[in-house]
Amino acid sequence: MEDTTDQVSPGASAGTAPAPTGGAEPLLRLRGISKSFGPVQALSEVDLDVPVGHVTALAGDNGAGKSVLIKCIAGIHAPDSGQMWWEGSQVHLHHPRDAAALGIETVYQDLALCDNLDIVENMFLGRERVRRIALDEESMEQSAKDTLRSLAVTTVRSIRQPVASLSGGQRQSVAIAKAVLWNSKLVIMDEPTAALGVAQTRMVLDLVRRLADRGVAVLIVSHNMNDVFEVADRIAVLHLGRMTAVRPVAEMDRQIVVDLMTTGASTRSVQARPDGR
Ligand SMILES: Nc1ncnc2c1ncn2[C@@H]1O[C@H](COP(=O)(O)OP(=O)(O)O)[C@@H](O)[C@H]1O
Numbered sequence: 001m002e003d004t005t006d007q008v009s010p011g012a013s014a015g016t017a018p019a020p021t022g023g024a025e026p027l028l029r030l031r032g033i034s035k036s037f038g039p040v041q042a043l044s045e046v047d048l049d050v051p052v053g054h055v056t057a058l059a060g061d062n063g064a065g066k067s068v069l070i071k072c073i074a075g076i077h078a079p080d081s082g083q084m085w086w087e088g089s090q091v092h093l094h095h096p097r098d099a100a101a102l103g104i105e106t107v108y109q110d111l112a113l114c115d116n117l118d119i120v121e122n123m124f125l126g127r128e129r130v131r132r133i134a135l136d137e138e139s140m141e142q143s144a145k146d147t148l149r150s151l152a153v154t155t156v157r158s159i160r161q162p163v164a165s166l167s168g169g170q171r172q173s174v175a176i177a178k179a180v181l182w183n184s185k186l187v188i189m190d191e192p193t194a195a196l197g198v199a200q201t202r203m204v205l206d207l208v209r210r211l212a213d214r215g216v217a218v219l220i221v222s223h224n225m226n227d228v229f230e231v232a233d234r235i236a237v238l239h240l241g242r243m244t245a246v247r248p249v250a251e252m253d254r255q256i257v258v259d260l261m262t263t264g265a266s267t268r269s270v271q272a273r274p275d276g277r
Pocket residue numbers: 037040041042060061062063064065066067068069
């Protein structure tokens with residue numbers, strides 16, 4: 001295995017779309033993204049392709065730059081340099097609403113939902129349906145219900161219960177359902193299972209899988225190897241702000257990912273795995 005990035009496109013220069021790397025155009029393409037905070041170089045020349053219908057896992061040790069990269073995609077941080085393409089066109093995101101307008105939904109661990117509001121209110125927050133002057137509660141309830149059902153989220157007792165009364169896994173499910181309700185094309189999740197128990201982790205990972213199977217692109221941050229190998233189709237590994245590898249899961253195993261996360265390189269090749277992963 002080479003220790004260099006698999007997606008480097010040396011010919012890509014500012015303003016020119018990089019040559020296709022084979023296969024379909026990815027939904028999102030990042031090239032040469034750099035970001036520093038004063039003396040801290042959080043991201044250095046990061047390249048990443050995010051295709052539709054797949055789960056891309058973003059792994060990396062604490063401080064590797066995972067959250068900063070996600071915030072660049074979500075329009076929270078403006079990169080210092082580099083280019084971003086969305087469905088083949090170059091884009092510049094200056095605000096989270098720019099990302100939302102493209103169909104990028106970010107599910108943060110704690111900040112995703114408002115505790116004091118119920119499930120319907122959360123799913124329609126900022127996008128309430130109005131009929132004449134009154135909110136169209138009935139149609140919002142029906143859409144919220146339909147979306148949860150279509151994702152096979154069955155553990156929620158009432159969609160009118162406040163989100164504060166939900167378990168961590170249920171909260172994540174509602175946040176994911178919100179992304180589905182709004183037809184998001186890319187759903188980004190930062191450590192969605194970090195605070196969850198075994199059963200809830202399973203529920204959320206199943207949901208992530210179903211999201212990708214519907215054709216949504218999912219980018220999931222995790223440093224939990226079990227989660228990564230359970231749900232991901234592709235694994236991207238950041239080390240000290242550099243993308244060390246982006247490969248299909250079949251070309252990775254836990255030891256390789258750990259090597260890449262901790263040293264930025266791996267000389268191992270994939271060992272045959274009985275479960276195929
Ligand atoms: N707003 C900020 N101001 C200054 N430094 C930051 C900021 N956000 C992140 N950093 C630094 O950038 C580096 C990458 O951070 P981060 O992306 O949060 O890592 P992680 O991979 O754990 O999510 C770290 O060194 C962190 O201290």
